Amino acid sequence: MPTPLLEARGLTKRFGALTALSGVDLDVNAGEVLALLGDNGAGKSTFIKVLAGAHAPTEGTLTIGGTPVAFASPQDAANVGIATIFQELALSENLSIAENVFLGREIVRRVAGVPFLRRREMKDVVGRLLDELDAHISDPDAPVGSLSGGQRQAVAICRALYLDARLVIMDEPTAALAVAETRKVLDLTRRLADRGCAVLLISHNIADVFEVSDRMAVFRRGRKVAERRRDATDPEEIVSLITGAHPDVRALDKQQ
Amino acid sequence: MTRLLGGREATLAAACLVAALVFAAASPVFLTPGNLLTVLRNSTELLLAALGMTLLLAMGAIDVSIGMAMGLAAIVVGQLLMAGIDPALAGIAGPLAGAALGLVAGAVVAFGKIPAIVATLGLLGVYRAGIFLTLGGAWLSGIPTGLTDLVATPVLGVPPAIVLIGLAYLAVFVLLRRTPFGPHLLAVGNSDEKARLSGIAVTRIRLMTFVVAGALAGLAATFYIATYRNVSMTIGATLPLEAIAAAVLGGTSILGGRCTLVGTVLGVILIRLMQNGLLLVGVPSLWQPVVTGAMLLIVLGLEAGAGSEGLRRLVRRPA
Known part of the structure; x- marks a missing residue:
C-alpha cells in the first residue's frame, strides 16, 4: 500500500457542549472513491467541513x-x-460556464498593468475539460443558469479539476437530480478517481454508493463506526451499520 | 448581430426612432441638426453617470447620491478654475474628487454593511448640505472659459469632449468585459455569498465599483462645468433618477447580476429625446421627472408582468 493521500487521525470537533465529531481516523487514497455514509447528524458534514477548511478541528491531525x-x-x-463541491454548488448562474470555472483565478495577460482576460485560452481549457469529462456541453460560453442540475455538477467538477485538486469532496451531488442526470454525475465521479484524484463522496443513496465507490466509511453519532471495501460488503450490511442494527454498532453504542 | 443587439436593445432603439418620428411630425425644430446636437450635448453628464450606475446596479448596489457627488465635484472644478489653476488640471480634479466621494460611499456600504440604497440616501443628505454650505445660498458663477475652450475646441476636426467620452465608454467596456473585474462584479451582483465561496474579494470589488462610478460622476462634473460654467443650488437633483431609469430601460437588472452598456446608452438617448421633444411641443419642463419616472415604472412593471412570450421577447434582458 502506498501512503494515503490524506490521513485524518483522532479528528474531533466540539461546538460548545456538543461533540459533532469524535476521534475519527480515516485515510483517503489517490485514485479511489471513498463514500461517507451515515444518518443526518452523524458527523459527515462536520468531517468534510474540517477537510475543506471551513471548520478548525478541536483535536486531531490532518496530513496530506x-x-x-x-x-x-x-x-x-x-x-x-x-476542492469541495458544496451541495448548493456556489456557481454564479448569470455567468458563463468558462467564467464560472475560472472565477477568481482567471488567466490574464497584463498590458500596462491592466489584467486582460485571455478569453480564447480559458474557453479552450474549459472545452477540453468538458470533453475529457464527456459532459456533453458544447458551448463553454453558455450561461450556467441555462444548464440542468447534472450539467451544473459537471461545471463544478471542471472547476475542481482546473484547481488541479488532489482530493475532491462531493456533498450529495445527486440529491436533486433526475435519473439520467444521476447516471452522468456518477460517471463523472468515477472518471475523477480514474484520473488519479481522491474522491470523498457523501451520499444518502446506497445504490449510488455501491455503484461508484471503492470503499465506504459509516459514521454514527460523530464516530466512524465501520469501514468496508465494496466487494466485502452488501447494501443490507451497510444499512444496518447506518441505522445501528448491526451487532458491531450495537456493541459500540453500549460502550458509550 | 443578435448578440450585439438583444431583444431589449432592439426594442429600445425602435422606441427612440418612434419618439423621434412623432416629435419630428409635431415640431419643425426637432429634426434640425442644431437641436439634435443639443440633445447629444445634454446627454453627456447623464451618459457618464448612467454608465457608473449600470456597474453599481449590476454589482447589486445603487447610489442615489451620485447627483450630489457630481455637484460637489463640480464645485471643486469650478473653484479651481476661478482660482486660476490650469484648466487641464482643474478638469482632472473632477474625476479625482468623484472617485474620492465614491470611495466614501463604497466604504460606508462595504464596511458598514448598510444596504446601498439607505447608505447613499444618507450620503445624499450630507452631500447636499455640503453643497448648500459651500455655495452659501448663491450660485457659483463667472467661471472662466478655460476648460470650455479646452474640451470644445476641435483638434484635427474632432472636439476633445467627444474623444474623452468615447474613451470613458471604452474604459468601462474593457473593465466590464475584458478584465476579471467584470465577472467578479457580476458574481457579487448575483450572490455575494457564492462569490465569497468562490474566493472573490467581495469587499474590494464593492469599493472598486463605487470608486469607478464616482470617478464617472466626477468626469460628468468636469463636462458640466465646461458646458454651463456655473453651479446652481439644485445641481444633480434629477441625476440619480435619470441614471437609474436609463440603465433599467436599457436592460440592466435592478436586482443585480446583469447589465448592458449599449442598452444604457440607448436609455440615455431615449430619456433625453423625450425631454427635448416634449419641451418642443410645449410641455413644461417641470414634467420631465414625471415622464422619466413613469418610463422607469412602466419598464419595471412590464418586466415583472411579462407573461406572454411576445411581450417577454420585447423586454427580455440580454444575457
Whole structure:
C-alpha cells in the first residue's frame, strides 16, 4: 500500500457542549472513491467541513501526502489541492460556464498593468475539460443558469479539476437530480478517481454508493463506526451499520 | 448581430426612432441638426453617470447620491478654475474628487454593511448640505472659459469632449468585459455569498465599483462645468433618477447580476429625446421627472408582468 493521500487521525470537533465529531481516523487514497455514509447528524458534514477548511478541528491531525496541514480558511485547503463541491454548488448562474470555472483565478495577460482576460485560452481549457469529462456541453460560453442540475455538477467538477485538486469532496451531488442526470454525475465521479484524484463522496443513496465507490466509511453519532471495501460488503450490511442494527454498532453504542 | 443587439436593445432603439418620428411630425425644430446636437450635448453628464450606475446596479448596489457627488465635484472644478489653476488640471480634479466621494460611499456600504440604497440616501443628505454650505445660498458663477475652450475646441476636426467620452465608454467596456473585474462584479451582483465561496474579494470589488462610478460622476462634473460654467443650488437633483431609469430601460437588472452598456446608452438617448421633444411641443419642463419616472415604472412593471412570450421577447434582458 502506498501512503494515503490524506490521513485524518483522532479528528474531533466540539461546538460548545456538543461533540459533532469524535476521534475519527480515516485515510483517503489517490485514485479511489471513498463514500461517507451515515444518518443526518452523524458527523459527515462536520468531517468534510474540517477537510475543506471551513471548520478548525478541536483535536486531531490532518496530513496530506505525509505533510501535516492546518487550515485557517477554505482558501488554505484549496491551496493544498482540496476542492469541495458544496451541495448548493456556489456557481454564479448569470455567468458563463468558462467564467464560472475560472472565477477568481482567471488567466490574464497584463498590458500596462491592466489584467486582460485571455478569453480564447480559458474557453479552450474549459472545452477540453468538458470533453475529457464527456459532459456533453458544447458551448463553454453558455450561461450556467441555462444548464440542468447534472450539467451544473459537471461545471463544478471542471472547476475542481482546473484547481488541479488532489482530493475532491462531493456533498450529495445527486440529491436533486433526475435519473439520467444521476447516471452522468456518477460517471463523472468515477472518471475523477480514474484520473488519479481522491474522491470523498457523501451520499444518502446506497445504490449510488455501491455503484461508484471503492470503499465506504459509516459514521454514527460523530464516530466512524465501520469501514468496508465494496466487494466485502452488501447494501443490507451497510444499512444496518447506518441505522445501528448491526451487532458491531450495537456493541459500540453500549460502550458509550 | 443578435448578440450585439438583444431583444431589449432592439426594442429600445425602435422606441427612440418612434419618439423621434412623432416629435419630428409635431415640431419643425426637432429634426434640425442644431437641436439634435443639443440633445447629444445634454446627454453627456447623464451618459457618464448612467454608465457608473449600470456597474453599481449590476454589482447589486445603487447610489442615489451620485447627483450630489457630481455637484460637489463640480464645485471643486469650478473653484479651481476661478482660482486660476490650469484648466487641464482643474478638469482632472473632477474625476479625482468623484472617485474620492465614491470611495466614501463604497466604504460606508462595504464596511458598514448598510444596504446601498439607505447608505447613499444618507450620503445624499450630507452631500447636499455640503453643497448648500459651500455655495452659501448663491450660485457659483463667472467661471472662466478655460476648460470650455479646452474640451470644445476641435483638434484635427474632432472636439476633445467627444474623444474623452468615447474613451470613458471604452474604459468601462474593457473593465466590464475584458478584465476579471467584470465577472467578479457580476458574481457579487448575483450572490455575494457564492462569490465569497468562490474566493472573490467581495469587499474590494464593492469599493472598486463605487470608486469607478464616482470617478464617472466626477468626469460628468468636469463636462458640466465646461458646458454651463456655473453651479446652481439644485445641481444633480434629477441625476440619480435619470441614471437609474436609463440603465433599467436599457436592460440592466435592478436586482443585480446583469447589465448592458449599449442598452444604457440607448436609455440615455431615449430619456433625453423625450425631454427635448416634449419641451418642443410645449410641455413644461417641470414634467420631465414625471415622464422619466413613469418610463422607469412602466419598464419595471412590464418586466415583472411579462407573461406572454411576445411581450417577454420585447423586454427580455440580454444575457
